[in-house]
Amino acid sequence: MTDARTALVTGAARGIGAATARRLARDGHRVAVLDLREEDAETTAAAIRADGGDALAVGADVGDEDAVAQAVAHVARTLGPPTVLVNNAGILRDNLLFKMSTADFDDVLRVHLRGAFLVSRAVQAHQVEARWGRVVNLSSTSALGNRGQANYAAAKAGMQGFTKTLAIELGPFGVTVNAVAPGFVETEMTRAVAERVGVPFEELLAAEAKAVPVRRVGQPDDIAAAVSFFASEEAGFVSGQVLYVAGGPRG
Secondary structure, three states: OOOOOEEEEEOOOOHHHHHHHHHHHHOOOEEEEEEOOHHHHHHHHHHHHHOOOOEEEEEOOOOOHHHHHHHHHHHHHHOOOEEEEEEOOOOOOOEOHHHOOHHHHHHHHHHHHHHHHHHHHHHHHHHHHHOOEEEEEEOOHHHHOOOOEHHHHHHHHHHHHHHHHHHHHHHHHOEEEEEEEEOOEOOHHHHHHHHHHOOOHHHHHHHHHHOOOOOOOEOHHHHHHHHHHHOOHHHOOOOOOEEEEOOOOOO
16 A cells, blocks of 8 residues: 555454454554453554554444544544444344343344444544545344344344445445455354354364355454455445355355
């Protein structure tokens, strides 16, 4: 890149978010690594700095309007106005519908959808002023429906509608908005799923791989590569799209 830009990645302490933050740093961006706890985000930020990149750890609850406003202002002052945004922050609270609590439904939508809304609204002011921007939202193959994930599936399907709407609204200002929808990815979050259901993680990975046409599960770097494309200069004529990164037509 000729001119370094500032990228903000939410939920970037580990997994897909951390891989994405590292990839965007390698692409030449200054990276704000945002997670709920600053000390967790600092692990990723420190790794980026150790590789010669420029990174800032930020602690904030993406569902808290005031915290988001303060975090984005802090990033703008410290690294420069964020014009690349990756809305990755998310949680799982899986259960069958009849067992799912109202709190578990609300919490998942709060982090995924409300969080993406609040952070996007704060960042778009900088993008519109710059007349350039990239927003990449993390959806999932679960948006197409997945047993035990009424909350998560609803949130991830919502992310796709959110993506397409922002693409229409922000396009005239030089801002593209796209979504990446991963299939099964090997992360700490999916390891926790295996523990919760009482299945050895290696068995879960093997079972998931058999269901994927390319016969392997995803890695965080697979998703980061797709995000990198959408965040690039070359992707300026691609907007409002959902790219399923799932080893086949769907994971």
